[in-house]
Amino acid sequence: MNESIGMFAYNIPFASIFLMMISAIITPLLPDKNRIPEKLSCVMIGIVGVLSAYLLYALTAGGQSLSFNFMMGHFPAPWGNELRAGPLEAVLSLVFCAAMLLSLTGNLSSTAEDIAPKRRNIFCVLVNLLTASLLALTYTNDLFTAYVFIEINTIAACAIVAVKESPETVRAALRYLIMSLVGSGLVMIAICLLYDLTGHLLMQDMSRAIHGLVASKSYIMPLTVSLALITAGLAIKSALYPFASWLPDAHGSSTNASSAILSGLVLKGHIFTIIKIFHRVYGLDVIHLLRMDTVIFILGLVAMIMGSVHALRQTNVKRMIAWSSVAQVGYIFLGVGLNTTAGIAAACLHIIVHACVKPMLFTAAGGLSNAAGHKKGLHALMGTFYVNIWAGLGLIAGAFSMMGIPGFAGFASKLSLTLASFGHSTVVWALSALAASSVLNALYYVPAVIVVLTHNKDAQKNFTAHAPTMSYKVSMCIFLALNFYLGLFCMPLLRLITRGVSVL
């Protein structure tokens, strides 16, 4: 496998994690003048994104779908740590890097306003660590490594909420931290149980041992409990509905760049970890046997509806978008709960769509509320479209995408979820929930769009009329382009993901 993709591509997973780590470690030593740390982070994330794109090309060139294991150190699989890369991992790390970069560049000015200069350096360290942990979660093939990087992810994610200095963010970060810690405690217990039952920590060896246990019908009860604990732990961290109470505070109060990163990427890292554990540790047949797919499916349905219902009641635009994330996480879990290759592929497509659209929405909302003089109430945004057209366009495109209007990104993933649910026994439930949730989405996004588009002569006098910066415009352009690309030409991507899922 090493020969067929070339040595350069073979080392990319390792190199991208280490590049981000080294950039995080070196950032505190840099002088904090001229925004050097921010530039370094952006350049590093860009380089890793390009590397991931090359890896994707190398793995899928000529219609093949390769995957390989990368030995971390001198010792092979059951003894040493391992990374694993396939088309799906490459696509996800590319999307994570792109969304991270755009979230940073799009919100440069609001970051500069919200974060004290002394803290900006550390903000860059945290963003780098977050990227490194997301990449490690994407590539790792070892359950305990996943746990360690989940912890890095947790601390860094809470810290980028608290980076904006206000009592509200401290409270939100604490709440987020405590919920996350309950989650990682459950994950840790589950990993200990699994280690005790199988004697391995690497995913494929664990999987072999688990299949042996299931075949001999021994230890079924501990296996079920470990699966339930690990799913519950990661579901808390990825804000599946009954455990999502921390999300609107954390995502709504933090600075725009943090909200975009948290909503678009951090949740996705944990969801992808769940998908990987289901697929590679337990195997879809065991998941079905232990009935976990039904539980996930039902929770996904509930989250789709309840997230939107909560979003309807919000008056703060950022909190509304945050609750909408809960609904979107529900869509992803619906796909995972279908427990078929098509369902998981649709879930992965929705991960990608949401990772591109949600940062755009937060960036747009940040731009609009900036134009309205830092007010976040929905009614205060009246007429802001005409002050910051790019932000207005972003909000409209994002809203249409979340509603699932054809041509926008959200349509592609909803369509593929619909297609995946055909032939499944729960098709009626899935389709009616998809329809209901789309209507609910429209109920809160359409008023927001109308408010933004309404002319308001009185209020417009008070608006701070400083034009959006160049970086804001460029990032928004790329966001919009990505949105339309995903909406109109998603089929090749979906095929790619399906191939990636089949070799996961």
Added chain:
Amino acid sequence: MNEELRAIWQSFFNWVMGIGPRPENEVIPPEPPPDLPFTQRPNDKYTRFHEATLKERYTQWLEIHGLHLFSALYAGLSVLTCVVIVALLLATVAELPPFGHEGNPANNEVIRRYVERGGNETGAQNIVAGLILDYRAFDTFGESAVLFTAAVSVLMILGASRRGKTDDGESPHTESAGRNFLQRGPPAMSLHTFRRDDAILRGVATLSIPAILMMGCVVVINGHLSPGGGFSGGAILSTALILAANAYGFGRVHDFFSERTFIVSSSTALMIYAMSKGYSFFTGANHIHSIIPKGTIGDILSGGLILPLNICVGLIVAGTLYGFYALFSEGDI
């Protein structure tokens, strides 16, 4: 009949919307001046009951009873959850492989290689040191990164803000909230008072700090030969620093261990760790011969990279734990 129905409906509608005629005897208190602290604001909200709509009445009810009800519900639910989880886990534990038994699934070929070939493959006498710093070194690198993340975050939260306070006065929020709600006792940051005349503490510290430092160094340097290593040794070293700060004052420690030293030493140590481990991962994965000698088991210079890695980790841990202490008690390193 129709008229009557309509009248009834109208009055019901008015009642729901809260636009009915106001009763004669209702008292409307004047609006309170807005700049009273909320604790002293007269409780006028609930006197104008008839004017409130159904929704407002619901919110009022929720404001009075909601929190109480919610906490009771929450407490009940969490106790229930915990009992269920404990019961489930107990049932699980009962089914787990028996305690201390040789034939358990965990005692498999993985362990066999670690024990039988670990000495030769890593050069470390302490199998656990070889395991965490060579076989599964990526986990341990992540673990050091966790500590680094936490150190950086705590420095951000506690360090920068308080220094900012001394620069340009109190931040506006602490002015309003901190003063209003926290009137007894000194503020949380100056709990630590340094006394110059504590002869016993100073005497003991003078005697024991060299011993503690030596102990810490021994534990770090012998990490690959005996129990211990970077994390435990670093923790011991940090206690020496904390004792010194308590006995001689933070100023004296600050002379040789400032925030800049802390950041530079942690980052450099972690950087050396990352670079050397990166080299080892790279050579291992690409089957390139690594130039690092393993040494003979039991020697002080053995175990390949384990000794330098332990020293790096020791530096990070010592600095970080002392940093936590200084930040929590003084708000500065």
Added chain:
Amino acid sequence: MLEKLLLNHYEAAAVILSGIGLTNLLLQRNLIKKIIGLNIMDTAVYLFLAAKGYVAGRAAPILIPDGAGGWITSSSVYVNPIPAGLVLTGIVVSVSVTAFALALTLKLYESYGTLNIDEALMKMTQEQEQLEARIDEAQEEAL
């Protein structure tokens, strides 16, 4: 089942401890107590892992000289070393997380004068209402 529980009594104790920790974490209003609950939960996991690594009658996993210049490397002499490594990682993670949580708690106390997260929320909303009222008033005066 009770017999088996008595056989696995370390694990059973660990599980009960983790239940106590989890209850504390969920039920306590005071953040410091919540964090203590979290630490109890972590400690329970270490106890569980230590119990899982033990094999009756074997030595700690540090090579013992065989008296002839070599080392005893038979795998039937030493206990399982992996749980020790996992516990070490767990301890470091728990130290980091505890420090971070306490730093946030200290900050919360400085801002609100309370260690109760719900009380902090109440104070925050009340203050916000006051602030908004004041801003509205200022705007009306300006008009």
